Amino acid sequence: MTRRAILRPLIVKILEESDKPLRFVEIRTKLEEELSRKRLDDKQLSSNLLEMQEQGVLEKRILDGRPKYSLTYSHYEQALTRALTEILNRRKPSEVHADLSDEKLPPHIVFVSPPSYDYETKKAIEEKTLRRNSLTYGGGPMKRIGESRYVPNWDSPASAISSVLLNDFHGLLEPHQQKGIIELIRWAYWLGCRCLIEGNDMGPSFSLDSLISKNKSFAQACIEKFKNDHNRVDLEHTLIRILDLTEELANKENLAEFLSYYYEKFDEYTHFLKRLTMLEEGFVGGGERQFSEFGDFHALVVSGLWRARLLHLNPSFALRSFEETLFLTSGKVWSEFMESIITMKRFCSPAELKEDSNLREIVGGSQVSVKKVRELQRYLKPLTELSRKRQILIAYLWGFSQTTDLSKKSFIPIFEDWLDALEKGRLDNERLIFEEGIESVARSIRAIKRGKSPPPLLLDLQPWNTRDVFEHYPQGKDQRFWENLLKLMRGRMNFRNTT
16 A cells, blocks of 8 residues: 555544644654554655645645644535435345325425334344334334334435434333433423523523513504604514513423423514514514523533533533534424423323423423532433434435335325224224225235236225235235235224224
């Protein structure tokens, strides 16, 4: 291997690991340490650095009066491209999925993720060991037919990844870890809120109550001063309504009442905010955004963890673990995850949140909350390590003819919901299923036994038939799938006839 081939990867490695641009002598010293040499030839190093500059790998800038070297944006862009190509190349075709949940054809969202997890064994499932009575969707977790899970919405990448994280949280972590993480996130969020309300570090004059009071007084003065300007008076009255909502929210004594009020009044707040920006044609700067800040769950949880000194927000990237970096920088993903953990919002109404006994126990000022967060410190590591469970790549395709072929499978998510409803008895009143659907499945089984495709027969008044299921459903060519389906349908018919 040539000296150039040895030096260049080491130079890149040294600059990648550094949290700041490096001088020539600093690069040389680190190279000597890597190569276990007493002295590296300056001319040889200079030649390599010059060629790497010409190729756009690194750049030389004058900083603090000295020339220093750092990697270019182009280098990082190319490195990311290589990483994504590697992810795609090492996947089997069965691990590349298309989003078929939308009826609009053809689909354009394609995503890649590792094999699904069996949440009973806590292990990744290999394709050859897939259970016949289980379904997988979106490259996400396995589920048994009829089991409830978060279904990723791949049109929204952050939401989709958050859903996979939530499934892994519920399926891979032990119950005591789940309980501890829920408490940690809730207390950290409450601490972040309390610090925002109390104005910590800046004194009482910067508390939210004080700022609201000042903004209200200013708005009242404007109403009096511009009483003949109806547009301005309307604007200031609208601002006061928003400040009233924010003030009422800040005065809630525990997390249950706080969240209940936030969700109950959010639509009203949004209405006033739209009216305010329409009147002003921009932002007023009178505290109108402070209500919505309480909905940034990631920022407030991170703030709470930082206040409790469990996180450091500005250390060198070289000193952070990969998990910490992903936890601090992927705010959209974590915010959706944390909102679901804190509020169970997908299942609870504001009234139910208000009566939640666990949320009512989250109470007190910032000093009490700091102590509570520190007591739960041991659960921060398993929380941040959730990000290590998956690598997920999502792409939006445009102009690829292959997407039209995938559109034939667009019925699959709806068919899986139909299977779920059939098993739970929600379709027992559908006469067509039992008058024609059972015979359609029986005829399909006879055709499959003869090595033929089933004829296109109706199972129900739905936009698919037996041929579609055979051709495109993952288990459609498996005779046992059809036999189990026939057994299920006959079982539901017997139950229907005896009730």
